Amino acid sequence: KAGVTQTPRYLIKTRGQQVTLSCSPISGHRSVSWYQQTPGQGLQFLFEYFSETQRNKGNFPGRFSGRQFSNSRSEMNVSTLELGDSALYLCASSLAGRDTQYFGPGTRLTVL
Amino acid sequence: AQRVTQPEKLLSVFKGAPVELKCNYSYSGSPELFWYVQYSRQRLQLLLRHISRESIKGFTADLNKGETSFHLKKPFAQEEDSAMYYCALSAGGYQKVTFGTGTKLQVIP
Numbered sequence: 357k358a359g360v361t362q363t364p365r366y367l368i369k370t371r372g373q374q375v376t377l378s379c380s381p382i383s384g385h386r387s388v389s390w391y392q393q394t395p396g397q398g399l400q401f402l403f404e405y406f407s408e409t410q411r412n413k414g415n416f417p418g419r420f421s422g423r424q425f426s427n428s429r430s431e432m433n434v435s436t437l438e439l440g441d442s443a444l445y446l447c448a449s450s451l452a453g454r455d456t457q458y459f460g461p462g463t464r465l466t467v468l
Numbered sequence: 469a470q471r472v473t474q475p476e477k478l479l480s481v482f483k484g485a486p487v488e489l490k491c492n493y494s495y496s497g498s499p500e501l502f503w504y505v506q507y508s509r510q511r512l513q514l515l516l517r518h519i520s521r522e523s524i525k526g527f528t529a530d531l532n533k534g535e536t537s538f539h540l541k542k543p544f545a546q547e548e549d550s551a552m553y554y555c556a557l558s559a560g561g562y563q564k565v566t567f568g569t570g571t572k573l574q575v576i577p
Contacts, residue, residue, distance in 0.1 A: 359511075389565065391567075398554075398567060398568070398569040398570055399554065399567035399570075400567075401564060401565060401566065401567075404564060411564075412564040414564075446512065448512075456502075456514045456517065457514070457565065458513075458514075459511045459512040459513065460511065461511055462511075
């Protein structure tokens with residue numbers, strides 16, 4: 357079974373731009389969660405989608421948004437990028453509920 | 469609010485020595501606790517979860533509700549155990565997971 361894939365793997369943007377990251381979950385998984393990982397804050401929960409609906413949201417500003425498609429693929433968008441948004445963005449999928457999460461390799465975003 | 473605390477950023481032990489990675493949590497309800505591990509240049513992956521009560525790679529973790537702890541233990545450390553370990557808590561009915569800041573385990577040969 358193919359694992360969670362994330363594209364692109366690396367991104368360099370400048371302040372004020374916007375960015376869209378993509379996540380393809382494991383086949384059959386309906387829950388997709390997004391995390392931001394930084395050296396200072398560690399892993400922080402962004403949001404979780406299940407069957408195209410956002411079920412949970414972390415404490416991030418509205419510049420961070422996401423969506424999930426009918427095939428469970430998910431995208432997250434960050435608008436008006438700030439230097440502090442530089443991080444590794446991880447996506448994780450699970451069957452549903454509080455099942456084991458399977459993580460992707462992450463997208464490394466650098467904001468200059 | 470839920471919180472997970474891992475007090476040690478780095479834990480160094482000699483090969484063959486016992487290992488205990490500490491994790492304390494705060495949550496008023498019934499949480500589900502996990503340990504995730506990230507080996508060098510690999511993805512974050514589940515090591516074990518408290519409801520399964522199993523031992524993975526020689527590691528065990530017991531949920532102590534009185535002390536709100538979920539410490540990870542292994543009687544004899546191996547070099548291949550060197551990795552970053554994250555304690556995580558899932559609360560409520562859905563997938564909202566809070567991670568600790570992680571502990572880097574370094575096993576000295």
